[in-house]
Amino acid sequence: MNQTFVYASIITIGDELLIGQVIDTNSAWMATELNKAGIWVRRRVAIGDAREEIIHALNEERNIADIILITGGLGPTADDITKPVLCEYFGGKLVVDEGALQNVQQIFARFNRPMLATNLKQAEVPDTCTVIDNKRGTAPGMWFEKEGKIYVSMPGVPHEMKGMMTDYVIPRLSGYYKMPFIVSRTLLTAGIGESFLSELIKNFEKDLPSSLKLAYLPNYGMVRLRLTGIGDKKEEIETTLQQQFGLLKTLVAEYLVTDQDDAMHIVVSKLLKQQHKTLCTAESCTGGYIAHLLTAEPGASQFFTGSVVCYSNKIKEEVLGVSRQTLETTGAVSEETVRQMVKGALALLKADYAVAVSGIMGPDGGSADKPVGLVWVAIGNIEKTITQQFNFRFDRGRNIELTSNNALNLLRKFIIS
Amino acid sequence: MNQTFVYASIITIGDELLIGQVIDTNSAWMATELNKAGIWVRRRVAIGDAREEIIHALNEERNIADIILITGGLGPTADDITKPVLCEYFGGKLVVDEGALQNVQQIFARFNRPMLATNLKQAEVPDTCTVIDNKRGTAPGMWFEKEGKIYVSMPGVPHEMKGMMTDYVIPRLSGYYKMPFIVSRTLLTAGIGESFLSELIKNFEKDLPSSLKLAYLPNYGMVRLRLTGIGDKKEEIETTLQQQFGLLKTLVAEYLVTDQDDAMHIVVSKLLKQQHKTLCTAESCTGGYIAHLLTAEPGASQFFTGSVVCYSNKIKEEVLGVSRQTLETTGAVSEETVRQMVKGALALLKADYAVAVSGIMGPDGGSADKPVGLVWVAIGNIEKTITQQFNFRFDRGRNIELTSNNALNLLRKFIIS
Numbered sequence: 001m002n003q004t005f006v007y008a009s010i011i012t013i014g015d016e017l018l019i020g021q022v023i024d025t026n027s028a029w030m031a032t033e034l035n036k037a038g039i040w041v042r043r044r045v046a047i048g049d050a051r052e053e054i055i056h057a058l059n060e061e062r063n064i065a066d067i068i069l070i071t072g073g074l075g076p077t078a079d080d081i082t083k084p085v086l087c088e089y090f091g092g093k094l095v096v097d098e099g100a101l102q103n104v105q106q107i108f109a110r111f112n113r114p115m116l117a118t119n120l121k122q123a124e125v126p127d128t129c130t131v132i133d134n135k136r137g138t139a140p141g142m143w144f145e146k147e148g149k150i151y152v153s154m155p156g157v158p159h160e161m162k163g164m165m166t167d168y169v170i171p172r173l174s175g176y177y178k179m180p181f182i183v184s185r186t187l188l189t190a191g192i193g194e195s196f197l198s199e200l201i202k203n204f205e206k207d208l209p210s211s212l213k214l215a216y217l218p219n220y221g222m223v224r225l226r227l228t229g230i231g232d233k234k235e236e237i238e239t240t241l242q243q244q245f246g247l248l249k250t251l252v253a254e255y256l257v258t259d260q261d262d263a264m265h266i267v268v269s270k271l272l273k274q275q276h277k278t279l280c281t282a283e284s285c286t287g288g289y290i291a292h293l294l295t296a297e298p299g300a301s302q303f304f305t306g307s308v309v310c311y312s313n314k315i316k317e318e319v320l321g322v323s324r325q326t327l328e329t330t331g332a333v334s335e336e337t338v339r340q341m342v343k344g345a346l347a348l349l350k351a352d353y354a355v356a357v358s359g360i361m362g363p364d365g366g367s368a369d370k371p372v373g374l375v376w377v378a379i380g381n382i383e384k385t386i387t388q389q390f391n392f393r394f395d396r397g398r399n400i401e402l403t404s405n406n407a408l409n410l411l412r413k414f415i416i417s
Numbered sequence: 418m419n420q421t422f423v424y425a426s427i428i429t430i431g432d433e434l435l436i437g438q439v440i441d442t443n444s445a446w447m448a449t450e451l452n453k454a455g456i457w458v459r460r461r462v463a464i465g466d467a468r469e470e471i472i473h474a475l476n477e478e479r480n481i482a483d484i485i486l487i488t489g490g491l492g493p494t495a496d497d498i499t500k501p502v503l504c505e506y507f508g509g510k511l512v513v514d515e516g517a518l519q520n521v522q523q524i525f526a527r528f529n530r531p532m533l534a535t536n537l538k539q540a541e542v543p544d545t546c547t548v549i550d551n552k553r554g555t556a557p558g559m560w561f562e563k564e565g566k567i568y569v570s571m572p573g574v575p576h577e578m579k580g581m582m583t584d585y586v587i588p589r590l591s592g593y594y595k596m597p598f599i600v601s602r603t604l605l606t607a608g609i610g611e612s613f614l615s616e617l618i619k620n621f622e623k624d625l626p627s628s629l630k631l632a633y634l635p636n637y638g639m640v641r642l643r644l645t646g647i648g649d650k651k652e653e654i655e656t657t658l659q660q661q662f663g664l665l666k667t668l669v670a671e672y673l674v675t676d677q678d679d680a681m682h683i684v685v686s687k688l689l690k691q692q693h694k695t696l697c698t699a700e701s702c703t704g705g706y707i708a709h710l711l712t713a714e715p716g717a718s719q720f721f722t723g724s725v726v727c728y729s730n731k732i733k734e735e736v737l738g739v740s741r742q743t744l745e746t747t748g749a750v751s752e753e754t755v756r757q758m759v760k761g762a763l764a765l766l767k768a769d770y771a772v773a774v775s776g777i778m779g780p781d782g783g784s785a786d787k788p789v790g791l792v793w794v795a796i797g798n799i800e801k802t803i804t805q806q807f808n809f810r811f812d813r814g815r816n817i818e819l820t821s822n823n824a825l826n827l828l829r830k831f832i833i834s
Contacts, residue, residue, distance in 0.1 A: 015630075015632055016632060016634050017444075017445075017448075017461065018448055018457075018458040018459070018460075018461070019448055019449070019452055019458070019601075019632070019643070019645070020444075020445040020446060020447070020448035020449030020450075020452065020458075021445070021449075021603075021632075021634055021641070021643065022445065022634065023440065023441075023442050023445045024440075024441060024444075024445075025440050027434075027437075027441075027463070028434075028437040028438070028439065028440045028441075029437060030437070031434075031435055031436055031437035032436070032437030032438075033437075035436055035437065040435075041435040041436070041437075042435070042464075042465070042470070043435075043462060043463065043464050043470070043474075044434065044435070044462070044463035045460060045461070045462050045463075046444070046460065046461040046462075047459075047460050048459070053459070053460070056481075057460075060477065064473075075611060075633070075635075076611065076612040076615065077611060077612070077615045077633050078615070078622060079631070079632060079633065113610075116612055116613070116616050118612050118615060118616065119612055158815075159811055159812055159815065184436075186438075193530075194492060194493065194494060195493040195494070195533055195535050195536055196533070198493060198494045198495070198535060199533050199535065205495060213432075214496070215432050215433060215436070215438075215496060216492070216494050216496065217433050217438055217439065218492075224438070226436070226438065228436070281726075283705075286709075286712075287708050287709050287711070287712025287713070287717065287721075288700075288705030288706070288707075288708030288709040288712065288724055288726065289705070289709045289712075290705075291704050291705030291708075291709075291726045292703075292704050292705040292706045292708075292709045294704070295703075295704025295705065295706075295726075295728065296704070296813070296814065296817070297813075298779070298780055298781055298813060299781075300704065300728065301728055301729065304704075304728050305728055305729045305731070305732055306725065306726045306727045306728045306729060306732040306736070307705055307724070307725070307726035307728075308723065308724070308725055308726075308736075309698075309705065309708045309712075309723045309724035309725075309726070310723045311712065311717065311718055311721050311722055311723045311724075312718065312722045312723060312767075314722070314767060315722055315723040315766060315767070318765075318767075319723070319725075319765060319766070348735075348736060349732060349736070350731060350732075350735075361715075362715070363715055364715055364716075394576055395576060396713070396714075396715060397713065398576065400713070
């Protein structure tokens with residue numbers, strides 16, 4: 001292992017992580033930010049709110065990492081024990097921090113709420129730590145140093161943790177070490193499976209310089225390829241990465257969606273903004289999910305006019321103008337229905353392009369004729385409408401994701417064709 | 418620590434987990450299923466695709482757990498090294514498994530795709546394991562036993578892992594141990610913060626029998642309380658849990674949304690189905706997210722007719738009939754606009770109830786008058802429309818979640834009032 005690396009471990013504390021009630025989204029975000037700063041995440045460990053587990057994890061992770069980032073267990077309730085355990089681990093005693101106390105008082109004053117003794121206890125910290133201000137909540141963060149290792153404890157609430165990382169932790173860590181230079185580039189492919197992609201770039205992968213690493217990230221029928229370069233010489237590593245990334249792009253050109261680390265809906269959003277075109281959707285089986293993807297990012301009003309989610313045939317007919325005869329003869333999941341949905345959406349929602357989807361997402365509703373996973377997608381503008389049939393074979397959630405991403409990919413191809 | 422427990426550790430393998438490109442949803446699902454079977458998850462560890470890391474993690478986890486569940490690193494590409502490392506760890510050699518080979522061949526035949534040598538390698542397994550069939554993909558699972566510990570390796574693809582867990586791993590594990598009995602009940606509250614809730618039930622929590630454990634799970638302005646009972650005597654633990662859960666319900670009655678482990682959109686869906694009523698939505702700032710939540714579960718067509726996502730004022734005016742004067746004088750984010758959106762939605766989408774939302778989700782678009790986080794919600798039926806203003810203070814994603822959940826809670830109260 002190259003010892004010029006700075007390694008971090010992430011410890012997440014909370015019984016909710018071990019009983020499956022919470023999905024940990026913090027660790028992925030933290031890893032991304034640490035990577036950007038040149039810090040390599042070596043392990044992530046999730047443990048319960050138990051003294052021995054916390055101490056055991058601290059002892060283990062300090063053996064393999066330079067920096068130990070800890071989230072969770074700082075709330076005001078009795079099951080939150082991270083703070084007293086850290087106080088025991090690093091020595092010292094709990095004292096009220098004046099800045100943290102003022103912060104707690106201000107937050108309660110702002111919301112005009114009475115304070116409880118448990119809220120005041122939030123302002124207590126071990127006197128062996130440096131306090132990290134929490135601008136978004138009541139629990140302060142804590143920075144400890146011991147035997148050459150750095151330990152940072154932060155709340156598990158995502159936006160509080162993110163604020164501390166961005167404002168304090170990453171900048172301070174960046175000043176501490178001589179970091180190696182980590183840089184990566186990602187591209188997105190569609191229409192080719194992971195193993196065929198691997199075959200296609202087999203020689204490229206074999207000949208890859210040792211300073212670069214290639215990762216395959218398959219997701220919903222699309223595969224992202226990420227090339228990461230690591231080294232001490234910034235210019236050298238950037239040049240190598242650019243050369244190899246260019247080569248990789250050429251090799252997968254037929255399947256290339258974007259050479260940026262963007263999801264499909266971002267690619268489509270950027271394309272529409274660039275071309276000053278607008279989009280609307282007519283969604284049956286995706287139930288508004290495509291509209292949600294497109295509006296989840298700021299600036300959607302520049303290109304997105306709206307959507308009709310037509311979950312009943314009546315709405316397809318009365319709002320989007322799909323003919324009753326079509327619905328009765330070819331059915332709601334048919335090429336003709338999605339064609340008419342595109343027409344109706346373009347007229348009603350006044351956009352340059354329309355996406356229409358109708359399908360059977362499961363687990364119920366399928367038949368021999370029209371099995372679960374059957375989807376019709378239509379894409380159109382004022383001049384032309386194209387259609388495509390898909391057959392997915394997964395659970396409802398994945399089928400909705402796949403339908404949305406494939407519909408957006410078809411739209412992308414329609415726009416650039 | 419009570420030694421009648423059976424402990425599991427979950428090891429997830431994959432560089433993508435350490436560079437932040439993938440959010441691990443597998444572990445939460447696995448933990449839930451293991452808990453139901455009476456197995457306690459003690460730790461979850463995420464590591465990279467590196468031989469030493471895998472061996473180190475196996476050595477560590479076998480010290481603290483009886484069962485080590487491993488996911489990931491079984492794909493066909495060069496970065497997937499879990500199988501050879503397990504072969505080294507447990508001894509033996511890689512051999513072709515006939516069942517796994519047939520499975521791979523059948524999958525490729527079904528999709529009418531040519532096979533590559535790397536796909537055939539998927540059928541190789543260490544001869545020291547029991548093969549677990551993969552009905553949903555090409556990589557077989559592997560079951561190892563060594564020195565009284567059980568190790569199970571499964572693919573990281575969620576639906577493949579879930580299939581193996583349900584069909585094979587959980588049933589076989591359940592036959593292995595005399596499990597303690599783990600049972601839990603969860604309720605959902607709204608309208609009270611975590612610390613105030615904690616104060617309200619302080620004495621209850623203090624007097625809780627030692628066989629029960631209470632967890633607070635705050636999420637989007639709502640707090641779930643989960644009471645878990647653990648013990649060897651099934652009837653005793655069930656009786657204690659029911660008694661205490663009943664007491665807890667009484668204490669939080671004023672804020673109780675449901676005494677089931679259901680998210681807000683499920684509570685509302687069930688209520689509408691029970692009452693044989695239908696719902697539609699008119700969504701500006703949530704961009705279809707409420708419609709998506711309601712249609713993410715099967716059976717939504719029983720109560721959901723559809724939605725108009727009106728991202729532009731033109732759509733509000735032309736499709737939902739919001740008056741131009743209102744949009745020009747009070748603006749799109751106003752009480753009057755959402756009132757008119759309810760009226761328009763009820764007329765167009767033919768439902769018993771309508772939910773309308775309009776707000777500023779950020780990060781841009783705010784003003785001194787109407788800051789980011791300002792949201793107006795209206796709920797109505799043919800007879801009556803109620804409105805409520807909210808002020809959220811988070812990032813765009815959280816604001817969309819909060820708006821959706823609070824709108825659904827307002828609808829719930831409107832329906833039962």
